Structure formats: C-alpha cells, structure tokens
Amino acid sequence: MYGTGYLAASALTITPVSGPLSGKAMPPGSKSITNRALLLAALAKGRSHITGALKSDDTRLMADALRAMGVPVEEPDVTTFVVDSNGHLQSPGKPLFLGNAGTATRFLAAAVALVNGEVVLDGDEHMRKRPIGPLVVALRSMGVDAESIGGCPPVTVHGTGGFRGGRVEIDGALSSQYVSAVLMMAPLASGPVEIALTGPQIGARGYVDLTLSSMRAFGVEVEHVSIAQWRVEPGAYRATDYHVEPDASAATYLWAAEALTGGSIDLGVAAHAFTQPDARAYGVISKFPRMPSVIEGSQMQDAIPTLAVLAAYNQTQVRFTGIANLRVKECDRIHALAQGLNRIRRGLAEEEGDDLIVHGNPKLAGAHVDARIDSFADHRIAMSFALAGLKTTGITILDPRCVAKTFPGYWDTLAALGVELRVADENLETSP
Structure with a gap:
C-alpha cells in the first residue's frame, strides 16, 4: 500500500530488513x-x-x-x-x-x-x-x-x-x-x-x-x-x-536507518551543509553502536527521539540530559519515549527527573517482541520508533498519519528503500 494508504491506516507494522538499506532518499524541506x-x-x-x-x-x-x-x-x-x-x-x-x-x-x-x-x-x-x-x-x-x-x-x-x-x-x-x-x-x-x-x-x-x-x-x-x-x-x-534547505530533523531518521542497518543512503545533501541545529545529531549517530554515555540534547531537541531509539541498540547505556523542554512538545516526549522503549522490552528505559536513560541492548536486533507503540499523535515518536522495526520483529506504530505534520511521505520513503510495511488494526491483527 502506497501514498495516502499508509496515512489512512490506523496502525502499521514494520518488517525488519534483511540487509543494509541503500539508495536515495531526499528529506522534505525544513x-x-x-x-x-x-x-x-x-x-x-x-x-x-x-x-x-x-x-x-x-x-x-x-x-x-x-x-x-x-x-x-x-x-x-x-x-x-x-x-x-x-x-x-x-x-x-x-x-x-x-x-x-x-x-x-x-x-x-x-x-x-x-x-x-x-x-x-x-x-x-x-x-x-x-x-x-x-x-x-x-x-x-x-x-x-x-x-x-x-x-x-x-x-x-x-x-x-x-x-x-x-x-x-x-x-x-x-x-x-x-x-x-x-x-x-x-x-x-x-x-x-x-x-x-x-x-x-x-x-x-x-x-x-x-x-x-x-x-x-x-x-x-x-x-x-x-x-x-x-x-x-x-x-x-x-x-x-x-x-528552503531540506529538513535536518527528518534527515536524522534516515541517518539512523543507515547506521542501524549498515547501509548507505544518499540524502542529496551532506550533513555538514545543514544550518539547522538538529544536524549536529549526525555526529552522535556516526558513533553508533558506541554512542556517548551522556548526550546533552538541549540544542538538538527534535533529534532526541531518533537518538533515544537508536540508543536502544547501542552497546552501552546512554543518558539524555538537558531535555526538560521535551515534556511540553507535541506530547510529553520523555514519557512517550520511555513508555515505547519499555513496551519493546521491560526496563529498557527509565525517566530520572527530566533525564532519559536508555539501557542499550544490542540483542534486540533480531529479537521478536509484541510492541504496540502509542505515538501520542506525535510525528517524531511515530517516525523514531519505526526505526526499531528495522531490526526487531513485532513493532507496530499506532496513528501513522501523524507523520503528515512534517514528513507526509515518510512511510513511502521507507518503502522505496525496501522496507516492508504492513497495515494492521489496533489489535495487532496484521494483514499483508
């Protein structure tokens, strides 16, 4: 299902990819x-x-x-x-x-x-x-x-x-x-x-x-x-x-997909060419699976959901600091991230004050789970947790339409790179 079909679905299940994601994928404008x-x-x-x-x-x-x-x-x-x-x-x-x-x-x-x-x-x-x-x-x-x-x-x-x-x-x-x-x-x-x-x-x-x-x-x-x-x-x-230059926040999902799968995705613009603050996330993503133990996120706030999901597959624990403002975004993103990660595996994440701690677990790659991710109608929560579905079986994103807020073609972009998306109902009974 392509185009508006993905946005019309109540839920999407991501099928893990069998190899590196490669190809061209231009982020939308900022x-x-x-x-x-x-x-x-x-x-x-x-x-x-x-x-x-x-x-x-x-x-x-x-x-x-x-x-x-x-x-x-x-x-x-x-x-x-x-x-x-x-x-x-x-x-x-x-x-x-x-x-x-x-x-x-x-x-x-x-x-x-x-x-x-x-x-x-x-x-x-x-x-x-x-x-x-x-x-x-x-x-x-x-x-x-x-x-x-x-x-x-x-x-x-x-x-x-x-x-x-x-x-x-x-x-x-x-x-x-x-x-x-x-x-x-x-x-x-x-x-x-x-x-x-x-x-x-x-x-x-x-x-x-x-x-x-x-x-x-x-x-x-x-x-x-x-x-x-x-x-x-x-x-x-x-x-x-x-x-208008391409959207750096949108680019973080593609950079992370590249890092997670060992792929090579041509965005049409080099990371250093972005003027938007979220582009600094590229330096952190490039260190995966050895991301820093502490990531100060105050100046790349919209990239934190991407980095938090990526950190779930990191070799070591990551603490995100300076992110209190994420509680007053489209939803309480700190809570939404912790909840979603813990639905993938209990104890994967915890909130400590306004910090988010993600206990990296590389064994999640290839694991089978039953995780229905509440996006809280937040585009960044939906798009970031889709990344987990590239490596872990059983990740379903609720309310996939919310990506239309900033990246209407997100699901089509993943599909064009070779990611299989299956329409699911909210009870996780999926259909091809």
Missing part, C-alpha cells in the same frame, strides 16, 4: 524554515517565491492562516509557495485554527499585533496544552493587548495596526520560538526594539539563528548585542526569492 519564510513573505510588500518548501500539515495551517488574513498564497507545485503581499495583515473575521503547529501559533501570536482588530488563535487539544504564556507576557510589555487561557492557547490579540518599540524581556527557557516570534515582528515597531532574555537559558538557540538568517534574506539586519540580547531598528521586509 518545516522551521518554511514557516518563517511564509510569515516574512506575508509581511513583505511584493511577490516572493519560496522554493524547496515543505508541504505538510504545519505549513498548510500557516499558509491558510495567512490567506485568512488577506495574503494571497499560491502553490504552483509540490515544493513552492508564491506569496503576493501588500505587506499588511487583515482581520480574519473568525478564529484562526492552527492545529498543533507550534511555529505557526507562536509566530502568528506576535505578528497579529499588526492587525487592526481582534484575532483569536486556537489549536487542537494538544496545542491547548502547550505553553505560550511567556510570549503573551512579552507582548503585553510591548503594549500589545494579548491574553491566553491558563498560559496556553487559545490566544486573543486585540491589534491596533502596530506596536511601540522599547525594551522587551522574554523568558526563552521553554522555547526559542517566543524569541523568534518577537524578533520577526520587531522591525515593524514604531521605534527600535531591544530584546533581552530574562536568563541565559534558551531552548534550542540554533533556531534563533535560523530566524536571523531568514530575516536577513528578507532584507532586515539584527544587531546581536550579547549572547542574551538583540537590537532591531525599524525597517521593512523586502519580497525575495528564497530556497
């Missing part, structure tokens, strides 16, 4: 960069062509929200967006539904301060549990009338068409997206904006660098005053043609 480029193109006057872009649930939700605010967004092919904007956002007239798209929700929560009127940003049951309070506090300090329910979406912003400059302090410990959201709106303030972290901690700082690079591409420079402070002068974004 979700993080695509959604930044879409927003900046909407804030720029003129026509922007965004090529190499990701078309997935998250980017569709961002594009639909921009359309609802009067920005024409065309999709001439499967990897291109054309944004033809007058540089302004209009009141959408009804709440913007953003599913569980964290980038879209947080970036737009700041950007809609430029709308003249009320804007409500809402999401699904998972998004309504994800924190946005620190961003709302920062916006209010800038004179933006914004409020949220219990520090989570829905968020209501009463826009006045603009906002003042000045100093704004942000608690970026939970998510770098709060910082990126304010940075991207800052050039459109009535005066200079100074953005300062309330502490040195910031979740995945490398994503702020992605934001600064995207802003630069659309004609705005940001002064990096210190490690915890930026200054942005008033200015305007310029429409441009922008190419």
Whole structure:
C-alpha cells in the first residue's frame, strides 16, 4: 500500500530488513524554515517565491492562516509557495485554527499585533496544552493587548495596526520560538526594539539563528548585542526569492536507518551543509553502536527521539540530559519515549527527573517482541520508533498519519528503500 494508504491506516507494522538499506532518499524541506519564510513573505510588500518548501500539515495551517488574513498564497507545485503581499495583515473575521503547529501559533501570536482588530488563535487539544504564556507576557510589555487561557492557547490579540518599540524581556527557557516570534515582528515597531532574555537559558538557540538568517534574506539586519540580547531598528521586509534547505530533523531518521542497518543512503545533501541545529545529531549517530554515555540534547531537541531509539541498540547505556523542554512538545516526549522503549522490552528505559536513560541492548536486533507503540499523535515518536522495526520483529506504530505534520511521505520513503510495511488494526491483527 502506497501514498495516502499508509496515512489512512490506523496502525502499521514494520518488517525488519534483511540487509543494509541503500539508495536515495531526499528529506522534505525544513518545516522551521518554511514557516518563517511564509510569515516574512506575508509581511513583505511584493511577490516572493519560496522554493524547496515543505508541504505538510504545519505549513498548510500557516499558509491558510495567512490567506485568512488577506495574503494571497499560491502553490504552483509540490515544493513552492508564491506569496503576493501588500505587506499588511487583515482581520480574519473568525478564529484562526492552527492545529498543533507550534511555529505557526507562536509566530502568528506576535505578528497579529499588526492587525487592526481582534484575532483569536486556537489549536487542537494538544496545542491547548502547550505553553505560550511567556510570549503573551512579552507582548503585553510591548503594549500589545494579548491574553491566553491558563498560559496556553487559545490566544486573543486585540491589534491596533502596530506596536511601540522599547525594551522587551522574554523568558526563552521553554522555547526559542517566543524569541523568534518577537524578533520577526520587531522591525515593524514604531521605534527600535531591544530584546533581552530574562536568563541565559534558551531552548534550542540554533533556531534563533535560523530566524536571523531568514530575516536577513528578507532584507532586515539584527544587531546581536550579547549572547542574551538583540537590537532591531525599524525597517521593512523586502519580497525575495528564497530556497528552503531540506529538513535536518527528518534527515536524522534516515541517518539512523543507515547506521542501524549498515547501509548507505544518499540524502542529496551532506550533513555538514545543514544550518539547522538538529544536524549536529549526525555526529552522535556516526558513533553508533558506541554512542556517548551522556548526550546533552538541549540544542538538538527534535533529534532526541531518533537518538533515544537508536540508543536502544547501542552497546552501552546512554543518558539524555538537558531535555526538560521535551515534556511540553507535541506530547510529553520523555514519557512517550520511555513508555515505547519499555513496551519493546521491560526496563529498557527509565525517566530520572527530566533525564532519559536508555539501557542499550544490542540483542534486540533480531529479537521478536509484541510492541504496540502509542505515538501520542506525535510525528517524531511515530517516525523514531519505526526505526526499531528495522531490526526487531513485532513493532507496530499506532496513528501513522501523524507523520503528515512534517514528513507526509515518510512511510513511502521507507518503502522505496525496501522496507516492508504492513497495515494492521489496533489489535495487532496484521494483514499483508
């Protein structure tokens, strides 16, 4: 079964491969960069062509929200967006539904301060549990009338068409997206904006660098005053043609599949060519089956599920530290990883505070288990645990459709490399 068939299944069972996985497999475009480029193109006057872009649930939700605010967004092919904007956002007239798209929700929560009127940003049951309070506090300090329910979406912003400059302090410990959201709106303030972290901690700082690079591409420079402070002068974004690099987080699954099977998968781009922070996971993956005993994951958070499943087959124990933020992602990923690994074999993983300990067991390769993996509707949990199915018989992934959030073609990509996937029902009664 190919194409949408995999996404329509309630469960998929992975058949272990008999040899190395080899071939070509291009990751989709970066979700993080695509959604930044879409927003900046909407804030720029003129026509922007965004090529190499990701078309997935998250980017569709961002594009639909921009359309609802009067920005024409065309999709001439499967990897291109054309944004033809007058540089302004209009009141959408009804709440913007953003599913569980964290980038879209947080970036737009700041950007809609430029709308003249009320804007409500809402999401699904998972998004309504994800924190946005620190961003709302920062916006209010800038004179933006914004409020949220219990520090989570829905968020209501009463826009006045603009906002003042000045100093704004942000608690970026939970998510770098709060910082990126304010940075991207800052050039459109009535005066200079100074953005300062309330502490040195910031979740995945490398994503702020992605934001600064995207802003630069659309004609705005940001002064990096210190490690915890930026200054942005008033200015305007310029429409441009922008190419999105492949998604490094998606690449980690293919790198890990290559390492697990001793294969050779050509991604079409070298690991060192990625600018996204998750690309640093390649250095850890290349050490398999002798991964480091301690992996500090704060700056490659989305790669941790991949590394944790890979660590199950490592020769020695691996402790993951600096990953507390994984508890407030699409699901509590620390708990989801521990639960899934322990369904493969009891005692394989444990939570110790906010650390995850994986007791590597090379004998899992070739073993037969009966493990139904709850993905918790989290794309990264589903995609990472599929890797276990390459070596261990009896791995079934529930809710395989959730990969559409960032990598709709994931199952097809595995199949094209020679991985057999069998549609299963939720009671594990599989059919060919």
